[in-house]
Amino acid sequence: MCWRSGRGPGCQEGRGSGGKLTAALRWSLDHHDEWKAAKEKADAEDADIPEALEPPEIMDGFGGWYDDFWRLSTERQIGMGVGPIPQSAIDRHVAGWSDEDADMFEFCIREMDGVFLMRANKTEEAPAPGNPMEAFRSATAARRGK
Template sequence: MPEALEPPEIIDGFGGWYADFWLLSTERQVGFGVGPIPASAIDRHTQGWDYEDADMFEHCIREMDEVYLMKANSAGQSPAPPADAMSPREAFRAATAGRRGR
C-alpha cells in the first residue's frame, strides 16, 4: 500500500476483498494520470460468482477505487465528493451490512 494512503479499518470477513483491490490495481492503465480498474479485470475476477456477490464486490471495489483515484490524481483532476456524501467506509458498511465476504 502506498505510504501516502492511510489503511482503512477492515471489517471481519472482508480482508480478502482488500487484498483483491490491490491485485486488481495492477490492471489499471497509467498515462497522464492513474486510470480506474478496468471493468474487464473485475469481470474476470468474479467469473463463476453468483450475480449478487459479484455485484456487491464490484460496488465495493469501485468505491475503494474512487478514493484511491482521488488521492493518486490529486493534482485537481478528480472532483471532491459533495459535503453530504457518505464516506467510502460508511458506503461499504451500508452495502455489506449483515454479509460476509468471499
C-alpha cells in the same frame, strides 16, 4: 452504481462494506508509513504500537476483498494520470460468483477505486459515475487542463 449491463438498484446494497473498505484504504494511503515506522520501533523496544496508529477494522470476510483491490490495481492504465481498474479485470475476478456477490464486490471495488483515483491524481473530485471511460476522463481532467 453498477456498470454491468442489466443490473438494477440492488448494486447499492454493498454500501456498508464499501464504507469500511474505503476507510481502511484511506488509512493506508494516509498512515501506512507512520504505522510501519511505529511497528519497527515497537518491535525493537518490545512495546506496543500506539493505539492512534492502529488501522481501522475491516468486517469479517472482507479482508480478502481489500487484498483483491490491490491485486486488481495492477491492471490500471497509466498515462496522463492513473486510470480506473478495468471492468474486464473485475469481470474476470468474479467469474463464477453469484450475481449478488459479484455486484457487491464490484460496488466495493469501485468505491475504493474512487478514493484511490482522487489521491493518485491529486484531485478533490470523485471520478464521474458511469462507465470506466468517463471515470478515467474525470480522474485525469485536472492533468489535461480541462
